[in-house]
Amino acid sequence: MADLEELSNSVIEGNEEKVVELTQELVDDGLEPKEIIRQGLIGGINVVGQRFKDGDMFIPQVMMAAESMKSGMEIVNPLLAEGESSSVGKVVLGTVAGDLHDIGKNLVGMMMESASLEVIDLGVDIDPEEFVEAVKENDPDLLGMSALLTTTMLEMQNTIELLEEEGLLDGLKIMVGGAPVTPNFADEIGADRWAQDAAAAKEAALELIE
Ligand code: B1M
Numbered sequence: 001m002a003d004l005e006e007l008s009n010s011v012i013e014g015n016e017e018k019v020v021e022l023t024q025e026l027v028d029d030g031l032e033p034k035e036i037i038r039q040g041l042i043g044g045i046n047v048v049g050q051r052f053k054d055g056d057m058f059i060p061q062v063m064m065a066a067e068s069m070k071s072g073m074e075i076v077n078p079l080l081a082e083g084e085s086s087s088v089g090k091v092v093l094g095t096v097a098g099d100l101h102d103i104g105k106n107l108v109g110m111m112m113e114s115a116s117l118e119v120i121d122l123g124v125d126i127d128p129e130e131f132v133e134a135v136k137e138n139d140p141d142l143l144g145m146s147a148l149l150t151t152t153m154l155e156m157q158n159t160i161e162l163l164e165e166e167g168l169l170d171g172l173k174i175m176v177g178g179a180p181v182t183p184n185f186a187d188e189i190g191a192d193r194w195a196q197d198a199a200a201a202k203e204a205a206l207e208l209i210e
């Protein structure tokens with residue numbers, strides 16, 4: 001019989017096939033979906049997050065682990081009873097206009113998902129109007145913007161200004177990050193938080209949404 005530790009280890013190993021098989025077995029054995037998520041899937045990705053932070057795991061391994069966790073989640077999430085949703089908050093995330101770098105943003109999104117945040121990833125090259133539309137449509141708790149180019153980071157400011165013009169900043173937290181973005185810049189443009197890496201972004205998101 002499958003157990004939760006085996007599931008969590010398979011997430012850490014990034015063994016997607018095994019994660020799917022074990023998750024289904026645990027469901028068939030009648031285990032609570034919440035337990036499967038908390039102790040198996042998220043339990044595993046939390047270890048991955050810590051190892052990544054400590055420099056003991058690298059980007060490709062983290063991505064494989066996150067993909068495995070997601071596949072397990074797809075089996076369990078529909079089984080959660082109404083009002084028992086595993087999401088603790090909603091995040092809209094994207095890379096700003098003119099910028100096609102998405103590796104860091106994807107890692108940030110995966111880490112946030114591992115913390116039970118619902119992430120709506122808009123992709124790359126997202127202009128201020130598109131961010132504004134997504135905020136109107138999804139009513140998120142947090143908007144996260146990523147930029148990797150010194151020439152595109154100013155789009156973060158343009159987006160915040162447009163959100164303000166549209167009266168959408170009430171109750172909406174803003175987080176920015178990416179290699180050229182500094183805490184000072186985040187302050188100057190009126191963002192609520194800057195985060196250095198994906199693990200810090202996850203922690204900051206949870207604090208902001210709390
Ligand atoms: Co480009 N690129 N690139 N590039 N590229 C950089 C960023 C650069 C520093 C390389 C260099 O010159 N040394 C330089 C920028 C210079 C500058 O502006 N200061 C550069 C350039 C110039 C360019 C082009 C203009 C090159 C050209 O065509 N002449 C071009 C621009 C294209 C465009 O965007 N319009 C370009 C293109 C590309 C590729 C397409 C080839 C590819 C991107 C592929 C992809 O993303 N799908 C690419 C890559 C891979 C890089 C480097 C090598 C690596 C970036 C990366 O993925 N890092 C990069 C040089 C480098 O950084 N060493 C470089 C790994 C990733 C995990 O880290 O993205 O920093 P990072 O994300 C971290 C944190 O920053 C933070 O957490 C992440 C995870 O820990 N974080 C957040 C990120 N977003 C966050 C959001 C948050 C919080 C934290 O809250 C919401």
